[in-house]
Amino acid sequence: MSTPVISVADLTKTYAVGEVEVPALRGVTLEVRAGEFLALTGPSGSGKSTFMHLLGCLDTPTGGGYLLNGDDVSTFSKRDLARVRNRDIGFVFQGFNLLSRTSAMENVELPMLYAGRIPAAERRARAKAALESVGLGARLDHHPNQMSGGQQQRVAIARALVNNPVLLLADEPTGNLDSRTSVEVMDIFQRLNRERGLTIVLVTHEQEIAEHATRIVAFRDGRVRADQQVAYRRDAVVELEHVNAQADADALMTA
Amino acid sequence: MSIAMTFIVALKALRRNAMRTALTALGMIIGVAAVIVMVAIGNGARISIETQIKSAGSNIVMVNAGSGPFGPVRQGQGNTTTLTPEDAEAIRREVPGIRYMSPGVNTRAQLVAESGNWGTQIQGAGQALAELRAWPMQFGAFFTEQDVTRASKVVVLGSVVRDQLFGAGADPTGAVVRIKNQPFKVLGVLTTKGQGANGQDQDDTVIAPYTTVQKKLLGQTHLQNITISAADGVPLDTVTQGITDLLTVRHKIAPGEDNDFLVRTLEEIATVLTSTTTTMTYLLAGIAAVSLLVGGIGIMNIMLVSVTERTREIGLRLSVGARDLDVLRQFLVEAIVLSLAGGAVGIGLGFGAASAVSRFAGWPAVVSPDAVAMSFAFAAAIGIFFGFYPARKAAALDPIEALRFE
Ligand SMILES: Nc1ncnc2c1ncn2[C@@H]1O[C@H](COP(=O)(O)OP(=O)(O)OP(=O)(O)O)[C@@H](O)[C@H]1O
Ligand SMILES: [Mg+2]
Numbered sequence: 117m118s119t120p121v122i123s124v125a126d127l128t129k130t131y132a133v134g135e136v137e138v139p140a141l142r143g144v145t146l147e148v149r150a151g152e153f154l155a156l157t158g159p160s161g162s163g164k165s166t167f168m169h170l171l172g173c174l175d176t177p178t179g180g181g182y183l184l185n186g187d188d189v190s191t192f193s194k195r196d197l198a199r200v201r202n203r204d205i206g207f208v209f210q211g212f213n214l215l216s217r218t219s220a221m222e223n224v225e226l227p228m229l230y231a232g233r234i235p236a237a238e239r240r241a242r243a244k245a246a247l248e249s250v251g252l253g254a255r256l257d258h259h260p261n262q263m264s265g266g267q268q269q270r271v272a273i274a275r276a277l278v279n280n281p282v283l284l285l286a287d288e289p290t291g292n293l294d295s296r297t298s299v300e301v302m303d304i305f306q307r308l309n310r311e312r313g314l315t316i317v318l319v320t321h322e323q324e325i326a327e328h329a330t331r332i333v334a335f336r337d338g339r340v341r342a343d344q345q346v347a348y349r350r351d352a353v354v355e356l357e358h359v360n361a362q363a364d365a366d367a368l369m370t371a
Numbered sequence: 372m373s374i375a376m377t378f379i380v381a382l383k384a385l386r387r388n389a390m391r392t393a394l395t396a397l398g399m400i401i402g403v404a405a406v407i408v409m410v411a412i413g414n415g416a417r418i419s420i421e422t423q424i425k426s427a428g429s430n431i432v433m434v435n436a437g438s439g440p441f442g443p444v445r446q447g448q449g450n451t452t453t454l455t456p457e458d459a460e461a462i463r464r465e466v467p468g469i470r471y472m473s474p475g476v477n478t479r480a481q482l483v484a485e486s487g488n489w490g491t492q493i494q495g496a497g498q499a500l501a502e503l504r505a506w507p508m509q510f511g512a513f514f515t516e517q518d519v520t521r522a523s524k525v526v527v528l529g530s531v532v533r534d535q536l537f538g539a540g541a542d543p544t545g546a547v548v549r550i551k552n553q554p555f556k557v558l559g560v561l562t563t564k565g566q567g568a569n570g571q572d573q574d575d576t577v578i579a580p581y582t583t584v585q586k587k588l589l590g591q592t593h594l595q596n597i598t599i600s601a602a603d604g605v606p607l608d609t610v611t612q613g614i615t616d617l618l619t620v621r622h623k624i625a626p627g628e629d630n631d632f633l634v635r636t637l638e639e640i641a642t643v644l645t646s647t648t649t650t651m652t653y654l655l656a657g658i659a660a661v662s663l664l665v666g667g668i669g670i671m672n673i674m675l676v677s678v679t680e681r682t683r684e685i686g687l688r689l690s691v692g693a694r695d696l697d698v699l700r701q702f703l704v705e706a707i708v709l710s711l712a713g714g715a716v717g718i719g720l721g722f723g724a725a726s727a728v729s730r731f732a733g734w735p736a737v738v739s740p741d742a743v744a745m746s747f748a749f750a751a752a753i754g755i756f757f758g759f760y761p762a763r764k765a766a767a768l769d770p771i772e773a774l775r776f777e
Contacts, residue, residue: 169771172690174770175769198689198695199692201690201691201770202693207691209774213683213686213687213774226691227692230372230688230691230697275691291574
């Protein structure tokens, strides 16, 4: 069997707040294989974001090991870590984190600026393609403050994808979105997972969102409480058809 | 990130806060412009002194009464009464290698003509002064030896005095002006010479026989100075030495005692003047450089504010793969662009201000390429120096902490 994309063993993270030590992760062991779509759930404060930051090489663990594509991340230099963040991992935040007063195109081009010499023409072509793939082909020059939350989140997804990562990490990407927009975002994730075989780890509070994944891992108090395959997987395409039909029906009723 | 891209990103960031950028750069603009103008004025003064000396002749020796520590140029005149017309005559007769000699006594007085009056300097001189200073007449003639012997009440006017009393370009030869209530006949007008070594107008003067100034205006018998020109090919050192030896004997100055006169070549006097000017230039440029430093501190301040404001942006850049070196470079380049743009505008402003000064204040101001290059380099250095600390602060940020920053 091929090497897992993610392999963590007894991962711990303890924050020091003044004198007090806050154990956020108390030993997580987990493997994620290529092509998996994993949803991470758990109550607030259970360590989901902490875990995602460690997976995204944005933070370093207190203990335990993390192999990314079989490479031990703890041996990486700061430079290597920047490279991993740039090329191998795409990160989508709950709060979008787009550059304000900067167009969608430029936001999506940003990771390519740090990826060695990519000619401007190629950068633009790739950013455009990424934005089109998330359905924003008509909003290339819009600034974040001219877009809805769902559109901003899609720009952030395009930015996460533009360097063709092997792993997409999304921390509550639908946390700030209404249910319909959430389903649209999940549609994008499902398509990426299905069509490109992209490995995805997604954090969510909501059971319905989690059921779009192939596997659900539940955290509690910094530990894995449950880990199971999704028996009845939701399909965003079907749901969207349903929502649209509902909207048409409503329109007919009120007409 | 490539250097070119870093520049573009820096320019965009600066343009996003155009007003703030302009105000921050203003500190550099004023600093650089101030340095350039100050050095230009100092330079102009030095160059004009040098040209004056050249035009006055490189073969001129001055004897001044008195011997103050700052030289006889202004000090001691009028206090020392030991320099006499007999000394002047003795020098002319006994020191070899002398071409022209003119005794000097100066005073200031009011000139009254029918059409107006004008306060100016009256130079008492010998008849040889016109040749000695190579100063031709525009109208009329210079006074003669006879006028000197008789202490005739005659004057030759500088062109400024003529302009003031008789109107620009007029020929007042033969007219009468009154000085201290005595009538003086105008013999002629000198050609225009322009500004002198110390910035005063050489044409704002009246020249009369020194004997007349002594007897009719001052009531004294001593001289303030003697001007001498050496004959062609005679080394000035021998003339200076000859005069010193002669006056030491005539004034009975014992060995070890201070001289009551000072003999110097015009070039030596010019050196004193230029070195004073140079010192002043450095002083002014130094003061101006302080404003450059203040401008640099302004840049550092704004860069620190900018780093704090953009902490989340930095976190985001780090999270999509920026290295700390990329972040460092981005903020450093921003600071450098800010200071260099300020420097460039400041150079333009400095050129403009320097030409305005020479046009309106009449001071010669010559912008030196050295000052331009130096203040530009200084501006760049300030950008690097004051930009480095904020940039390093930005680069040291931790991605997650930066993203969480409120
Ligand atoms: N920077 C930090 N400093 C100190 N403690 C922290 C820090 N970040 C997280 N923690 C603590 O670690 C624990 C786990 O936090 P984490 O953000 O991972 O939870 P979460 O599962 O993502 O919660 P939520 O669902 O609310 O986002 C919490 O108790 C939190 O207080
Ligand atoms: Mg969280």
